[in-house]
Amino acid sequence: MKQPMIFKALSLSVLTAFSLLAGGAVAADKEVTFAHQDMVTPLRVLMDEGTIEKETGYKINWRKFGGGGDVVRAMASGDVQIGEAGSSPIATAASQGMDIQLFWILDDIANAEQLVARNGTNINSVADLKGKTVATPFVSTAHYQLIFALTDAGVNPKDVKILNMRPPEVAAAWERGDIDATFIWDPVLGKAKQNGKVIVSAGELSQKGRATFDGIMVDRKWAEANKPFLIKLVRLIAQKDAEYKAKAEVWSADSPQAKAIAKLTGAAPADVPGSLAAYRFLSLDEQASPAWLGGGAVKALADTAQFLKEQGRIQALAPDYAKFVTDEYVKAAK
CATH class of the missing domain: 3.40.190.10 (Periplasmic binding protein-like II)
Incomplete structure (x- = not known):
């Protein structure tokens, strides 16, 4: 039986719609x-x-x-x-x-993460962090290296006020003078080094078996x-x-x-x-x-x-x- 023209047109429209939908599904999958x-x-x-x-x-x-x-x-x-x-x-x-x-x-990471102490805080070594305020993003590699650096220097991390801050928050806290030191990476690291000094780097700590x-x-x-x-x-x-x-x-x-x-x-x-x-x-x-x-x-x-x-x-x-x-x-x- 010959298909009516209107049915053929509808069939073509339906097939086209399904084709477009299928194409859309494929495109959505590639996301x-x-x-x-x-x-x-x-x-x-x-x-x-x-x-x-x-x-x-x-x-x-x-x-x-x-x-x-x-x-x-x-x-x-x-x-x-x-x-x-x-x-x-x-x-x-x-x-x-x-x-x-x-x-x-x-x-x-090598030397791309470093512990920097603010000038004027009298922090010249990791041991000097006792009683000081240090900021770093928790559970980050910098946090891991900070804890290792403290324990390696014989400092109980509980004797240091360690604040959990994301990099932008560290930058703001540093600018305000709210923290004495930070273990962080660039771009915040570069800003901190403008008025601070490097105490230890991740690269130095990695040589002690703590690579990050x-x-x-x-x-x-x-x-x-x-x-x-x-x-x-x-x-x-x-x-x-x-x-x-x-x-x-x-x-x-x-x-x-x-x-x-x-x-x-x-x-x-x-x-x-x-x-x-x-x-x-x-x-x-x-x-x-x-x-x-x-x-x-x-x-x-x-x-x-x-x-x-x-x-x-x-x-x-x-x-x-x-x-x-x-x-x-x-x-x-x-």
């Missing part, structure tokens, strides 16, 4: 919320350029957070699929049983469904890191790169070159090596978690931290 912080890294240039969106076809909702603890909570709520955090918050997330995986070392890093973690289920995106993401970050390392002098204070980083982090463009130089950025080969995602990061998370438990910051340890680290994506990107 991710990425939690970032204010660490001064080459990744910020990729963000400013929109390169990741162009290369992957994904819509990326960039959300800035004041600390790793906030990122962990956002990921636990399901609002965020990918997030930047320090090794301490990542160890906390793993210890709490969150279904996450560390898949990229954003940076080896910033990493990028992902919700495991989301990762399984979006592997091509993650492979492309780490390849792009590695390329931008390599670009910086090959010609660091080009990323001067008045360069487009420094201006992009300053815009997204709140750092002064003049401070960006020095801040970048304080970190160490790893190549794909280094990422996959036994020192990092191939084993070292697992040990670092386990050691950090053990320390946090001893300090009463977490209640229990995970049976195995290896399940929270993967080198799959960096190996595929090589």
